[in-house]
Amino acid sequence: xxxxxxxxxxxxxxxxxxxxxxxxxxxxxxxxxxxxxxxxxxxxxxxxxxxxxxxxxxxxxxxxxxxxxxxxxxxxxxxxxxxxxxxxxxxxxxxxxxxxxxxxxxxxxxxx
Amino acid sequence: xxxxxxxxxxxxxxxxxxxxxxxxxxxxxxxxxxxxxxxxxxxxxxxxxxxxxxxxxxxxxxxxxxxxxxxxxxxxxxxxxxxxxxxxxxxxxxxxxxxxxxxxxxxxxxxxxxxxxxxx
Numbered sequence: 001x002x003x004x005x006x007x008x009x010x011x012x013x014x015x016x017x018x019x020x021x022x023x024x025x026x027x028x029x030x031x032x033x034x035x036x037x038x039x040x041x042x043x044x045x046x047x048x049x050x051x052x053x054x055x056x057x058x059x060x061x062x063x064x065x066x067x068x069x070x071x072x073x074x075x076x077x078x079x080x081x082x083x084x085x086x087x088x089x090x091x092x093x094x095x096x097x098x099x100x101x102x103x104x105x106x107x108x109x110x111x112x
Numbered sequence: 113x114x115x116x117x118x119x120x121x122x123x124x125x126x127x128x129x130x131x132x133x134x135x136x137x138x139x140x141x142x143x144x145x146x147x148x149x150x151x152x153x154x155x156x157x158x159x160x161x162x163x164x165x166x167x168x169x170x171x172x173x174x175x176x177x178x179x180x181x182x183x184x185x186x187x188x189x190x191x192x193x194x195x196x197x198x199x200x201x202x203x204x205x206x207x208x209x210x211x212x213x214x215x216x217x218x219x220x221x222x223x224x225x226x227x228x229x230x231x232x
Contacts, residue, residue: 033219040121042203042222050218058219088155092220097209099145099164101220103157 002026006091006104013081013111021076021107023091031094032074033058033101034066036087043090049074081111114139114206118223125194126231132179133189133226135204141165144208146180147220148189151201160202163187194230201225 007022025032030051035043045058049068063085065077078085091104115138125131137146148160163171163180170178175192191198204223 031218040224042116042224043220044222045219048218056218090157092157094207094218099207099209100159100162101147101205101207106155106157108155 004091004093004102004104006089006107008107009105010108011110013078013109015082015111017081018077018079019081019109020078021089021091021109023074023076023104024072025074025091025093025102026072027093027102028071029093029095029102030071032068033092033094034064034074034076035090035092036060036085037090037106038087046076046089081109083111085109086111114141114144114208114221116204116206116221116223118204118226120226121224122227122229124229124231127194127196129194130190130192131194131228133191133202133204133228135187135189135223137185137187137204137206137221139185139206141208144206146178146187147205147207148176148178148187149203149205149222150198151203151225152197152199157203161189191228196230196232199228199230201227 004025033048034046037043047066049055052071067075089107092101094101117136144165146163150158161173177190179188203225205220
């Protein structure tokens with residue numbers, strides 16, 4: 001039982017390159033989230049998906065797109081990476097009723 | 113929208129001492145959940161303790177306990193008999209439960225964190 005799995009764990013991109021961060025869960029949760037963590041800022045919500053087929057913007061969605069491929073998978077895409085997107089990215093899921101959240105191990109992304 | 117404030121960017125105590133981390137929040141909701149997460153250098157987000165707003169009794173988990181003051185919108189974390197392994201970033205977070213229709217705000221709202229250092 002892996003829980004929430006993110007790939008890759010580390011990535012370095014050049015400005016303007018694109019990439020997709022992958023997240024998969026085996027917890028059978030409906031809700032999935034993408035957060036970014038910057039020093040001194042805590043974690044901020046980028047996008048979320050309350051159920052398969054739906055996605056909504058969070059606090060900091062600019063420069064990102066998401067795709068809820070199925071119940072298990074929720075991907076985050078950077079179309080044209082910028083140095084301001086250097087951050088640690090976390091995928092998370094929450095229980096039915098939104099009473100607890102579970103996190104992946106994070107992806108450290110550096111844009112040079 | 114909810115906000116969560118952690119006013120202590122960094123704290124340092126000696127091993128075996130008791131330390132209290134502060135958290136205040138702002139919401140117009142009556143029912144919600146509050147959490148403390150620990151993030152060690154491995155960056156894994158580890159749930160330390162959870163409190164339901166409708167419960168008056170403060171949550172406890174071994175050496176970790178909270179002081180939940182709903183009227184004051186305060187949710188502090190007390191760590192007793194602190195250990196070197198408690199050194200980490202600690203985040204206070206707020207979550208709205210989903211209502212019966214499946215609606216309601218989604219996701220956790222986090223404070224900016226407190227870096228706790230336990231000195232030997």
